[in-house]
Amino acid sequence: MIAILGTGKMGEALLSGLLRAGVKQDEIVATARRPERAQALRERHGVRVVTNSEAAELAETLILAVKPQDMAALLTEIAPHVPAGKLVITVAAGITTSFVEARLGDEVPVVRVMSNTPVLVDEAMSVISAGAHAAETHLKHAEDLLSPVGKVLRIPESQQDAATALSGSGPAYFFYLVEAMVDAGILLGMPRAAALDMVTQSIVGAAIMLRDSGEHPVILREAVTSPGGTTIAAIAELERHSVRAAFLAAIEAARDRSGQLAAG
Numbered sequence: 001m002i003a004i005l006g007t008g009k010m011g012e013a014l015l016s017g018l019l020r021a022g023v024k025q026d027e028i029v030a031t032a033r034r035p036e037r038a039q040a041l042r043e044r045h046g047v048r049v050v051t052n053s054e055a056a057e058l059a060e061t062l063i064l065a066v067k068p069q070d071m072a073a074l075l076t077e078i079a080p081h082v083p084a085g086k087l088v089i090t091v092a093a094g095i096t097t098s099f100v101e102a103r104l105g106d107e108v109p110v111v112r113v114m115s116n117t118p119v120l121v122d123e124a125m126s127v128i129s130a131g132a133h134a135a136e137t138h139l140k141h142a143e144d145l146l147s148p149v150g151k152v153l154r155i156p157e158s159q160q161d162a163a164t165a166l167s168g169s170g171p172a173y174f175f176y177l178v179e180a181m182v183d184a185g186i187l188l189g190m191p192r193a194a195a196l197d198m199v200t201q202s203i204v205g206a207a208i209m210l211r212d213s214g215e216h217p218v219i220l221r222e223a224v225t226s227p228g229g230t231t232i233a234a235i236a237e238l239e240r241h242s243v244r245a246a247f248l249a250a251i252e253a254a255r256d257r258s259g260q261l262a263a264g
């Protein structure tokens, strides 16, 4: 039995992914804080919604997906129900495996995961790291759960905050870029729907080329950039506005914020 504790946006995305991957409805339970949220989860997914302590008792694998600020309270609540035999998987920015181990007891195997919202379309990027008591079997189990909903990479826990900044938050940067490009289309007099179509298809095409061609992004960009042409006129403006430096600073800020989150 798998339990998802704190089934909000990310928890529900994982829940739906596990169901699509073939986990049966009676092999998974969820928890929620508000009755209306519990009802919505039951109606949408046909799973049982139980209390946190029931979930911790029932399941061998616990996926904790509350906000970082809510993690300490949740761990205190479930601690009496989590013996060393259970696997605890966290999906929370900034929450270290030692933070969890300190509250659940010494021997509990913990795997820290940072995934992202494309889990909803089976295209997640999930990075995983083992806590002090997580063995190869625990990492493998976490990989098996996450692989059907996207790509999984093992990384040292010291890189988790950086990964949170890059791929956990990553989709938001692309949505932001799309918004900005659609605004540019509007500025040029393009109807909004047409601009959104053009930008969306461009980002999908570019993403698939990047993933499937194996080419370096510089090569792909150079192939679009004709001497004296339109693309270089745009890139000159991006450079003039220090867009690359803005990305470096932004992602560094996200990494730093991830490191602060466990403190609340």
Ligand SMILES: NC(=O)C1=CN([C@@H]2O[C@H](COP(=O)(O)OP(=O)(O)OC[C@H]3O[C@@H](n4cnc5c(N)ncnc54)[C@H](OP(=O)(O)O)[C@@H]3O)[C@@H](O)[C@H]2O)C=CC1
Pocket (backbone or CB within 6 Å): 005, 006, 007, 008, 009, 010, 011, 031, 032, 033, 034, 037, 052, 065, 066, 067, 068, 070, 073, 074, 091, 092, 093, 114, 115, 116, 117, 168, 169
């Ligand atoms: N959104 C994203 O793109 C990503 C988020 N994450 C991580 O996932 C985690 C969840 O984020 P997200 O899904 O966006 O946040 P949400 O607020 O949507 O989900 C958290 C859910 O947990 C519920 N909750 C809080 N405390 C308890 C409790 N004690 N018992 C049961 N349920 C509880 C909340 O209830 P209520 O609805 O009442 O507030 C809420 O539904 C975070 O730690 C975040 O860092 C990771 C990767 C990407």
Ligand SMILES: O=C(O)[C@@H]1CCC=N1
Pocket (backbone or CB within 6 Å): 093, 164, 168, 169
């Ligand atoms: O913004 C956040 O804190 C979460 C973590 C990664 C993506 N969203």
